[in-house]
Amino acid sequence: MSTSMSVSVSAPASSSLPPLARRRSPPASRVPFRSLRSLPRLLSSARTLLHPAAAMATDGAASSKRGLLIFDAEEDLAESLAMYTAELSEKFAAERGAFTVVVSGGSLIKALRKLAEPPYLETVDWSKWHVFWVDERVVPKDHADSNYKLAYDGLLSKVPIPAGQVYAINDALSAEGAADDYETILRQLVKNGVLAMSAATGFPKFDVMLLGMGPDGHIASLFPGHPLVNEKQKWVTHITDSPKPPPERITFTFPVINSSAYVAMVVIGAGKAGAVQKALSDKKTSDLLPVEMAVLQDGEFTWFADQEAVSMVRN
Numbered sequence: 001m002s003t004s005m006s007v008s009v010s011a012p013a014s015s016s017l018p019p020l021a022r023r024r025s026p027p028a029s030r031v032p033f034r035s036l037r038s039l040p041r042l043l044s045s046a047r048t049l050l051h052p053a054a055a056m057a058t059d060g061a062a063s064s065k066r067g068l069l070i071f072d073a074e075e076d077l078a079e080s081l082a083m084y085t086a087e088l089s090e091k092f093a094a095e096r097g098a099f100t101v102v103v104s105g106g107s108l109i110k111a112l113r114k115l116a117e118p119p120y121l122e123t124v125d126w127s128k129w130h131v132f133w134v135d136e137r138v139v140p141k142d143h144a145d146s147n148y149k150l151a152y153d154g155l156l157s158k159v160p161i162p163a164g165q166v167y168a169i170n171d172a173l174s175a176e177g178a179a180d181d182y183e184t185i186l187r188q189l190v191k192n193g194v195l196a197m198s199a200a201t202g203f204p205k206f207d208v209m210l211l212g213m214g215p216d217g218h219i220a221s222l223f224p225g226h227p228l229v230n231e232k233q234k235w236v237t238h239i240t241d242s243p244k245p246p247p248e249r250i251t252f253t254f255p256v257i258n259s260s261a262y263v264a265m266v267v268i269g270a271g272k273a274g275a276v277q278k279a280l281s282d283k284k285t286s287d288l289l290p291v292e293m294a295v296l297q298d299g300e301f302t303w304f305a306d307q308e309a310v311s312m313v314r315n
């Protein structure tokens with residue numbers, strides 16, 4: 001299959017990236033590519049832009065990689081994100097016969113819009129997809145705050161994923177009940193082989209998590225300073241005092257997030273710049289933001305950022 005698009009990958013215009021990185025990819029350089037299969041090449045060439053601090057953040061992880069892709073325009077980011085996801089869909093469908101995809105709420109869903117357009121609409125094997133939420137607000141599924149509704153309206157209603165492979169929460173339960181119920185569903189999917197387990201961690205290993213980050217550095221419903229960030233046993237837990245409304249939510253825990261095979265962290269806009277700067281800083285303090293606690297044990301973590309989101313990044 002071939003496409004005619006190009007993805008713009010560039011260093012932050014005002015940053016002081018090392019001379020080598022600047023030489024390899026000057027600001028606003030364009031990396032054209034013609035086929036889905038060329039994405040790994042694109043990603044690997046973009047990794048030459050890897051911020052030194054991003055690499056340092058993987059210290060201690062057994063075998064993980066970390067990359068930073070910076071796009072001049074949100075449109076380019078969305079195109080690359082669709083291609084990245086389609087590539088992983090093809091890989092895991094071939095390897096495992098299933099593709100387990102976890103999404104967040106927030107602006108991430110809009111950034112996934114191109115998956116519902118040609119060529120992906122026709123070429124992705126949607127029958128292999130199993131869709132999960134990294135966090136969900138405990139509201140009815142047709143409520144304006146529902147992450148299920150957000151994803152359904154923005155993507156799931158437009159692509160032919162079998163309804164039984166879309167794992168919404170049971171919205172008739174309390175937050176605690178919904179979290180327990182969701183974990184029970186995950187354990188069943190591990191038993192029947194749809195969901196892989198991580199040999200490294202003993203927690204489920206999702207094929208890809210497509211995540212957003214809040215301006216305060218939260219991911220999923222794991223907020224800075226909240227005790228839930230320290231949960232080490234549960235796969236899914238609940239929160240009733242979320243600082244971001246609505247207060248009642250369920251969320252995957254860090255052991256599950258950090259067992260993923262791939263994570264795409266999508267950050268768009270100046271509102272994310274402070275947290276991105278801290279996350280990419282090589283000066284690590286004890287007050288880690290949740291996004292800094294996302295350290296994969298045996299996986300690949302890729303930032304998909306626009307220029308505004310990395311506007312405060314300096315060496």
Ligand SMILES: O=C(O)[C@H](O)[C@@H](O)[C@H](O)[C@H](O)COP(=O)(O)O
Pocket residue numbers: 104105106107108135136137147211212213214215218219220221244
């Ligand atoms: O339910 C939620 O609130 C989300 O899952 C949450 O974790 C979100 O992904 C971030 O807050 C980023 O949201 P934005 O991209 O809209 O800032």
